[in-house]
Amino acid sequence: MTSKAAKSNADVRKPRLVVFVVYPDIVLLDLVGPLQVFSHAPDPATGKNGYECAVVSVDGDLTETNTVVSIPSLPAAHVSDRQIHTLIVVGGDGAIPGMRDTRLVGTIAKLAARAQRVCSVCSGALVLAVTGLLDGRRAVTHWDDCAMLADAFPNVKVEGDPIFIKDDNIWTSAGITAGIDMALAIVSEDLGRASSFQVARSMVAQMVRSGGQSQFSPALGRQLRDGAGQFEALHAWIADHLHAQLSVEALADRANMSARNFARVYTRVMGITPAKAVEAIRIEKAQQLLEVTNRSIKQIAVQCGFNDEDRMRRSFLRLLNVSPSDYRQNFHVP
Structure with missing residues (x-):
């Protein structure tokens, strides 16, 4: 093997540098969720961690979060002369004053110029948008900040539903835990699906979610409507018995109610009929x-x-306005 080829293989085996940009009053989970993913993602080519992580701020030192925990950070200058593989702008309440912080925005712009991939978590999209990197691109942020992002940056194509969006080398994610989903998707793209699943399993994630999934969890929506948990056990049972004949009578029997009373109470509490609820759970x-x-x-x-x-x-077209084959084409994890 020539020395040039040996050097090339050594470069391939080098961990990819992931840089997180933080500032005062970030959401702690916006940082540590994706950080945990990249800190434990195995590279199948080496058997070692595939990433090197750095947390930076404009000047370094401790950065306050929205919890009692403060995060130590390096000065951005520490990585300013290195090739960055993935740059991630963290979100939080501090994003709004961060949009007006010219030093922070300038720092992000300079780091982004050295990065192969640029990302934001949650309201970090607001700070990233000031750099102009989101202009003309599809982007998402926390559902509560989508209107602000669209109003402040009319050149950004804001979408309020997906948990994350990839537009070329720019990735944006929705609120908080969606940053974990985005990080897992990035690991899958960089290191392969098996590596992403291994990290998800170690983090006890229920599943690796595609970006096309909604910020609004149907299961959580059911829990919110059923505040007293009256039908929580029934919904879990339905999800485990989707192959069965789930008639109103069968559901009523499971709920220890008469069919007539069950249908009336369920519709009043949940806002939909039992039949429509079963159809929705089957589609999920x-x-x-x-x-x-x-x-x-x-x-x-x-x-x-x-x-x-x-x-x-027919159910997919009625509830999702897309056929199963088209849904798979758009959202299947290859």
């Missing part, structure tokens, strides 16, 4: 299987209780 499971498995649409339709492809297709 089908979406997961379309995203992360290679099972055929027919197999998924049977597993989720639709029994045939056509019935599942």
Whole structure:
């Protein structure tokens, strides 16, 4: 092997530098969630961690978060002469004053010029947008800040629903835990799907979510409507028995209620009929299987209780305005 080839292979094995930019009053989980992912992502080519992580601020020192924990950070100058693989602007309440901090915005712009990939977590998109890097691009932030981002930066194509968006080498993510989803997707792109799943498993993540998933969790929505938890056990049972005949009578029996009373109470509490709730839970499971498995649409339709492809297709078009095949094409993790 020539010395030039040896040097090339050594460079390939070098960990990728991930730089997190912080500032006062960040959301702690916006930082430590993605940081945890990149700090433990194995590179299958070396068997070692595939990333080197650095947390920087304009001048360094301790950075206050929205908790009692402060974060030590290096001065941005510490990495200003290095090639950055991924730059991540963290979010938090401090993003709004951060938008007006010319030193912070200038620092991010300079680091971004040396980065192969530039990202934001949550309201970090507001600070990133000031640099102009989001102009003409699709972007997302926390649902509570989407209107602010759209009003302040009309050249940014703000979308309020996805948990994260990749537009070329610019990635933006929604609120807080969505930063973990974005980081896992980046690991999958850099190091392979197996590495991403290994990290997700170590973090006890229920699943690796694609960017096309909504910020608004249907399961959480059901929990919010069912504040007293009256039907929580029933919903869990439905999700575990999607292949069964889930008639109103079967659900009422499970809830220890008469069919008539069950249908009336359930509709009043949940805002939808039991039949529509079952259909929604079946679609949620089908979406997961379309995203992360290679099972055929027919197999998924049977597993989720639709029994045939056509019935599942009609449900997808009615509730999601997209067919199962198109959904898989857009959101399947390769």
